[in-house]
Amino acid sequence: MTKAILLLCLVLLLIKSSSSKNTLPIGSSLSVHHHSDLITSQDNTFTCGFYGFESNAYWFAIWFTNSEDRTVVWTANRNTPVNGRGSKVTFRGDGAMVLTDVDGMVVWETNTTSTDVNRAVLLDSGNLVLMNAKGKILWQSFDYPTDTLLPSQTLTKSKILISALREGTFESGHFSLNYNSINVLTMIYDGPEISSVYWPSPDPGFNVWIYGRTSYNSSRIAVFNNLGVFNSSDRWQFSASDMGFGIKRRLTMDHDGNLRIYSLNESTRSWSISWQAIAKPCDVHGICGRNGICIQGEKQECSCPPGYEWSNTTDFTLGCNPTFKKTCGNSTSFGFLELPHTDYYGFDLNYSSPISFEACRDICLGDCSCEAFSYRLTGEGFCFAKSALFNGFTSLNFPGTIYLKVPRGMKTQSILAGSKPTCVDTTITIMVGSPSMYASLKKRVKWVYLYSFALAVGVVEALVILFGWWLFSGKNELLVNLEYGYRMISSQFRGFSYQELKKATQDFKVEIGRGGSGAVYKGTLEDERVVAVKRVGDVSGEFSAEVSTIGQINHMNLVRMWGFCSEKKHRLIVYEYVENLSLDKRLFSSSFLQWKERFKVAIGIAKGLAYLHHECLEWVIHCDVKPENILLDHAFEPKIADFGLAKLFERGGQNSEFTKVRGTKGYMAPEWAHNLPITAKVDVYSYGVVVLELAKGIRLSSIVAHEGEEEEESELTRFVKVTKRTIQQGNELCIEEIIDPRLGGLFSRHQAAKLVEIGLSCVEEDRNKRPTMDSVVQILMDCEHEM
Structure with missing residues (x-):
């Protein structure tokens, strides 16, 4: 009787284990036909099998079982989906796991032939492994990541995270995270035409120490642990905002070029972002393609400048094509299209400073390979002639203007060669991407509204410049007073000189507070704004860059930062004055x-x-x-x-x-x-x-x-x-x-x-x-x- 009960219990246990299968024995197969042909991790967190995303396209994949959209974390055949009929995964007797399409063609296989592999197991970590009888792992999916790193999965010098091409697909995209030639983890845009590092710095010769990193890093290994903490041998570390055990997370290189930690809310089965690498989406290179412009605001958008149109309205990374023919000719054949607060990163033919606007324009006119020039006036004139237009961005905080070279007769808002800024009415309509850049919903905006605003600002600037020219005279007076005009019409975050703040505070006369980081003084700026000026002691890192980042943070329950001073030994921060004490x-x-x-x-x-x-x-x-x-x-x-x-x-x-x-x-x-x-x-x-x-x-x-x-x-x-x-x-x-x-x-x-x-x-x-x-x-x- 006792033996019968034990036998019954054993049978029930086998039935239970077969209904929640996390192991695939050698000689078995999974068919695309049978939706129950799945391998599930023992704790039911992950599922492995055929994942159908489109009508007749399937991938052999691993996904989160209980997430609302069955979020995929790994695919074997990400760029070659198989047919929904006849495709299967076979665990062959020689130890190889093989994916075949309907015609029997091998699409993907593991490199485990001639080994003693005897089973495939989906671990609770989301790692699909092939083991021998002793439990030794001979192959694992963790060694071949796609766009996602899971807790306990390592990223090494031989591994790379590659984004999806667009939202809703598994095809490899243009953005990646991996160790570069100097052993530092970097994010790269690798598009059809260019390749560009955009994080942690777009400068090829950047100093890794500024970013708290080190290139003395021969191991080149990083790990994302179960606490939500990421550690790399180049000393890069970050953690999820909800750091701690018990939360299911993933680190994903997203289709928009940003690296993010996602945390799963198991009650709603939805994901939330608990960390991301890039604060400003427009800092991602290639996001809007060649000639495209990324508009930085509350929501990031891609657009084409007037005279350009999208190469493909479903993929903005392919950029914009000119509607006019680019040819070489004499300087009278071209004019320039003015785009305020806009620039294209990189591809500088040359750099000149100090220089006047007219001289900068003539440099571009005299060079057939020049497609545009950037001009900034921040104390002195800065001129950048451009040979190609990639990584365009528009931000109200950017002090410069880009001038696109266009045929002189083109009907658009332009600055003609040898003349002052003039405006010609235009009704060119452009397509603007949705905030996610690849969503199907599009909206159209007319550049005439943007340029009407720019024209109004330009008129105000011109009046200020004329007033300054009338009031002062001298060799470099135009540059000085143009900058003054910019200051007069702008109350946004900016840099202050030490003398400005010394005058505003009456030589730091009225102290209104003092803390561990420095004393605070009351002051009044030239535009009559009452401010609090804080002296800060020794700071590390790039003071101007850090404070500029803080200055962009704006919320009604945060004290607004108006600007800063970084002049020799002086480090000061200018805040709004809050009148009702602490x-x-x-x-x-x-x-x-x-x-x-x-x-x-x-x-x-x-x-x-x-x-x-x-x-x-x-x-x-x-x-x-x-x-x-x-x-x-x-x-x-x-x-x-x-x-x-x-x-x-x-x-x-x-x-x-x-x-x-x-x-x-x-x-x-x-x-x-x-x-x-x-x-x-x-x-x-x-x-x-x-x-x-x-x-x-x-x-x-x-x-x-x-x-x-x-x-x-x-x-x-x-x-x-x-x-x-x-x-x-x-x-x-x-x-x-x-x-x-x-x-x-x-x-x-x-x-x-x-x-x-x-x-x-x-x-x-x-x-x-x-x-x-x-x-x-x-x-x-x-x-x-x-x-």
């Missing part, structure tokens, strides 16, 4: 905030941090969130100050990690003391301390000694212990005993309880138990109007 002065004083303002401040700080952590393309970690760094405007809307400075101060030479503890005692997360990797969760901890102080109305970060106790502890530690003990004992938490007694009971009980609950969860010792800032925003918003 949070500490309005919370811990007799003129304290009422409950409505406190809850508003809690939501605003959360929104600002959520933007930095989850939406801002730079993925900024503040590292010093405290009441002193929260400023209040006239409506008591909070604005976070000093964001981005941690990155600026801590980019230490050859290392991109934080090299020393940053922050303020009492608001610092335990990670700093335990020497753990620093993530956005350190800001969540600091936010929790601030939130509990908003509720309690006192400094919880201060250290106190209690009678009869030898050891000192912070008010925060004692408060958290008492509150948690009360909750764990099942006692009803009396919110009136927690909330600031100065409020006299005038507060929302529900909001107060929720704020305390959030604060406690944010200051958890285990960072994995702390919430993300976007989830905090959602919770607070849900009870914003409850009283």
Whole structure:
């Protein structure tokens, strides 16, 4: 009887194992006909089999079983799909796994013949392996990545991630990530006509040390681990914003040329971006093809300039073709099409500085191979003659203009040779790509609107220039006053001279604050804007480049940066002036905030941090969130100050990690003391301390000694212990005993309880138990109007 029961159990076990097959024995096959012919990893995370994407095209692939769109992470035959009839994968007796099409032609096979391979197994890591009887791996899909790297999969000198050609296909595209000849991981655009490195620097001779990397890296190996952390032997390291165990992730070289970490939300089965390499999409080379222009804004778009049309409206990487014939002729045969705030990277025939606009124009007119010239006026004239037009971009922050060489008689908005800027009406219509660049939906815009705006700006500039010319005289007066004109009409982020800021602050007379990174002075610019000017001490890295990046971050709950000064030993940052003091002065004083303002401040700080952590393309970690760094405007809307400075101060030479503890005692997360990797969760901890102080109305970060106790502890530690003990004992938490007694009971009980609950969860010792800032925003918003 006992033997019968054991036999029955064994049969049931075999049935169960065969219904969730993760092993394919030698001599077996998978047919495209049978949709149940699949190999599934033991934990059901990954599935391997035939993946049909189009009507009659199939790939032998591995995908995430439970993602909404069955996201593919590897394909054997990415560029040669097989027929939906008769195709199969056979695990032959000689140990080779072979994919054949309907006509029996071998499309793909493993290099494992004449070995003792006896089974294929799909591991829980997503790795398809061929093993022998002893369990030794003789072949693995991890050695042949396509566009995706999975946790525990290595990237070595012999491996390369290649993007898909476009969204919705598996065909190899033009963007790749791999180790270059000097042992540094780089991203490259390798198109039909050109090949161009665009990350970490487009300059072929770039200094790797500036980017915290090293070329002394003979091992050339990188790994993406289960925590969401990527480490490379060239010292490049980054991590997912939701770093920690238990989340399914993938690192993908996307079709738009950006490298991203995706995290799977298993409840919605959808992916979210938890890290990306490129902050500005237009920094990716080749994204809009030859002659194409990438328009940098809230959403990236591709367009053709007037007089050009798309080579292929379904693939913008193929670029634009001129509608006119390019020929050589005398200088009177050509004019120039003016595109403000636009440039084409690279392919410079020559570079000249200082130089006048007319001289720069004549250089291009005199060279038959010149297709355009770029002219910038930032103190002196810079001239770049272009032999080819790749990697075009438009950004309002770019100070130069590109002038495209066109036949003189072409009807378009142009600058004719030997004349001042003139405009001819045009109705040329161009096709603009969708934000994803390859979506089927297209929209049409008319360049006449763009150039009407440019014309209006040009008129204002001309008036300023004429006024300056009338007021001053001298050899180089035109260049000086043209730059002055640009300054007069623009209030966007820019560089300031030290003398400008010295004058604006009356020789740094009125100090309005002082912190670990420097003193802050009140000032008034020439355009009457009131500003706060911050002196900063020694900084590492490229100060101008880093501050320029921070200056592009804009959110209503972040203090706006207007510009900077980097002149000799002087390093200053110009911020908007926020008039209602910092949070500490309005919370811990007799003129304290009422409950409505406190809850508003809690939501605003959360929104600002959520933007930095989850939406801002730079993925900024503040590292010093405290009441002193929260400023209040006239409506008591909070604005976070000093964001981005941690990155600026801590980019230490050859290392991109934080090299020393940053922050303020009492608001610092335990990670700093335990020497753990620093993530956005350190800001969540600091936010929790601030939130509990908003509720309690006192400094919880201060250290106190209690009678009869030898050891000192912070008010925060004692408060958290008492509150948690009360909750764990099942006692009803009396919110009136927690909330600031100065409020006299005038507060929302529900909001107060929720704020305390959030604060406690944010200051958890285990960072994995702390919430993300976007989830905090959602919770607070849900009870914003409850009283």
